[in-house]
Amino acid sequence: MPADVPVTSARGVRLPYRSLPGAVQAWVEEQLGGPVVRVEDRVGGxxxxxxxxxxxxxxxxxxxAVGSVPNPTSLALYRQERSRLAALPLHPALPRALAGTDLELPDQAWAVLLxxxxxxxxxxxPWTEPVARLVLDRLGALQETLVAAAGSPALAALPxxxxxxxxxxxxxxxxxDPSDAWHDDxxxxxxxxxxxxxGAQLAGALVGEVPVHADLRADNVLVGPPRVAGGEPSVWFVDWAAALRAAAWIDPVVLACDLVVSRADHRQGGTMDVAGFLASHPVTAAVPAPLRWAMMSGLAVTLHLLGRSPDPPGLPTIRAWQRRCAEDLLGFVRATDLGSGHHVW
Incomplete structure (x- = not known):
């Protein structure tokens, strides 16, 4: 990971475009109608x-673009993203796919999405309050469209x-599990x-029919220039591979978890009072405080347990990231413990 990328960011080891098989590059150029002359490889995820x-x-x-080697699950996720993105309603904050294909090459299968x-x-x-406010404002506006779409036939394609x-x-x-590092905490x-x-409350509260992203964090959000002169910055929500039908409150609170794991809170060295912000912003304040706490504690233990597993093929950084996120979430859950009366948020 480059030295200027925070350890809190989701960063793996991506394949450069010029290292893609010739057949994949040829398909991209066919869709573009000419040879590729500019390449900017991106990081994130x-x-x-x-x-x-x-x-x-x-x-x-x-x-x-991804192949079935070294991680066939990644191939399934890219194919999944195409189908799930197509099921979502139209909205300016949801980029639509331009083209996609599956290629069966001699050594492996490939999925490509434009x-x-x-x-x-x-x-x-770490997140700052102005950016967090902007993104949550736009997420709230997007949710109006997603909630209105609940029950539409197109959403049957989502799990x-x-x-x-x-x-x-x-x-x-x-x-x-006595061998678990958190067991004797x-x-x-x-x-x-x-x-x-x-945890039991969380399981019941996840159920719903609204299309949700379910994996919102900074690397799945883009902030850009205003669409019109003098307007507010543009915001897009990307990478809908995990999209499904569930309760609408999930996405704002998952995004709130990313504020915590980015170490935005002043107790973590950041500039925000994250608990106070979540209690005051209309989109997160609409979610009952115990449910926000349940999501953070549930995500903390889930990432902690995932972090104890071996590295998946081709994903050498994810387990360390999960362990780091789990520790940060647990620390925030402690500090905002509703049961202890320390900080009701």
Missing amino acids: FSPGCAAVVGTAERSVFVK LPALPGEPPAH GSDELVRFFRPWSEVLD PWVRSRASALEEA
Whole structure:
């Protein structure tokens, strides 16, 4: 990871565009209508695939491409992104796919997706309050469209909330495992019942029929120049590979978790009072405080347990990132413990 990229950022080891198989590059040039003369490889996320802005003399696109080697799950996710993005309603903050294909090459299969080359960058870690306010404002506006779409036939292509419920791991896996580093943590032991109860509350509250992103963090958001002179910056929400039908409150609170893991809070060396901000911003304040706490504690234990697993093929940085995020979330959950009365947010 480059020295100027914060350790809190999601960064894997991506394949440069010029290292893609010739057949993949040829398909991209066919879609563009001419040879690629400009390439800007991008970082962000954990996929071992390519993410790059490429252009001919006339136009540019954003290319996502991944093969079945070294990680076939990444191939499935790229294919999944195409189908799930197509099921979403139209909205200016949702970039639509321009083209996509599957290529069966002699050594492996490839999935390729072309998207608009947007003039934006992800919010920097740690988040600052003006950027967090802007992004949550725009997320709230997007949610109006997503909530209105609930129940539409197109959304049948998205899986239901069971997929998300299965993702979250119970605190019992920590509490029942003496080899776990969190097992003997005095605060975890003292709040065991509350943590398990919050997990049960979370599982029930995830259910819904609204299309949600389910993986919102800084590297899945782009902030760019205003669409009109004198207007506010543009915001786009990208990478909908995990999209599903669930409860609308999920996306704002998952994004709130990224504020924490970016170490934006003043207790982490940042500039924000994250708890106060979440309690005051209309989009996050609309989610009951115990439910926000349940999501953060649930994500903390899930990332902690995932972080104990071996590195997936081609993703050498994800486990360390998950462990780091889990520790930051647990620290925030402690500090905002509703049960202790320290900070009701």
